Amino acid sequence: MKTTLLTALMLIGIASFATNDPSVDTTSNSSTLSIKVVELIKPSCPEVQDGAISIEIVGGQAPYTCIWNTFPNQYSTNATNLASGVYFVDVIDAAGNRTFTSIQLEDQRNMEDHQWILDHITHKDPCAPLDFINTYDFSVNGEMTDWETVTSLQPGIYTIQICNASDCKLEEMVQIFEYEEVNINYEK
Numbered sequence: 001m002k003t004t005l006l007t008a009l010m011l012i013g014i015a016s017f018a019t020n021d022p023s024v025d026t027t028s029n030s031s032t033l034s035i036k037v038v039e040l041i042k043p044s045c046p047e048v049q050d051g052a053i054s055i056e057i058v059g060g061q062a063p064y065t066c067i068w069n070t071f072p073n074q075y076s077t078n079a080t081n082l083a084s085g086v087y088f089v090d091v092i093d094a095a096g097n098r099t100f101t102s103i104q105l106e107d108q109r110n111m112e113d114h115q116w117i118l119d120h121i122t123h124k125d126p127c128a129p130l131d132f133i134n135t136y137d138f139s140v141n142g143e144m145t146d147w148e149t150v151t152s153l154q155p156g157i158y159t160i161q162i163c164n165a166s167d168c169k170l171e172e173m174v175q176i177f178e179y180e181e182v183n184i185n186y187e188k
Helices: 111-122
Strands: 004-009 012-019 034-041 051-058 065-068 078-082 083-094 098-105 136-140 143-145 156-163 169-176
Touching: 034 098, 051 083, 051 098, 078 083, 111 156, 111 169
Parallel strands: none
Antiparallel strands: 004 012, 034 051, 051 078, 065 083, 083 098, 136 143, 136 156, 156 169
16 A cells, blocks of 8 residues: 655645655755746846746756745745845755755846946046937936036025936936035144
């Protein structure tokens, strides 16, 4: 008589599978089961769900079950319609071995570039490589402008919008301060 026992410890997410069927290899373990990321398609913008992740399952015993922490859950080696963020995939093979990993999916917009641009604007520093700056569009308080204008704003509070070639927009409120030169006299 063939018997199969499936034990699922849902509380901690561990499942085991045991059988006395000789055709099922129960000697494999999770150290032989691994996940390899084969493709990352970055979302075009942070809020847009057009990214994807494709994985390959290495080792273990087919067939495999994949469970992604997406909403709704996805159950294949490809997760689609993803925004930027961290995703977890849990893989279980036919022998009940389990492995999981986290995968970070970043959007096309480079936050460091945007922060660098904002720093130059708030410090009234127009020095920037034009081939870099020319890949962005700028608006101040809702009106399109150029880099020269945006880096020569008078003291005040402004809404600055930076838009890259992928049409990702970053909008920030910035305050431009009036800078005065300070001369310090160290004479006694």
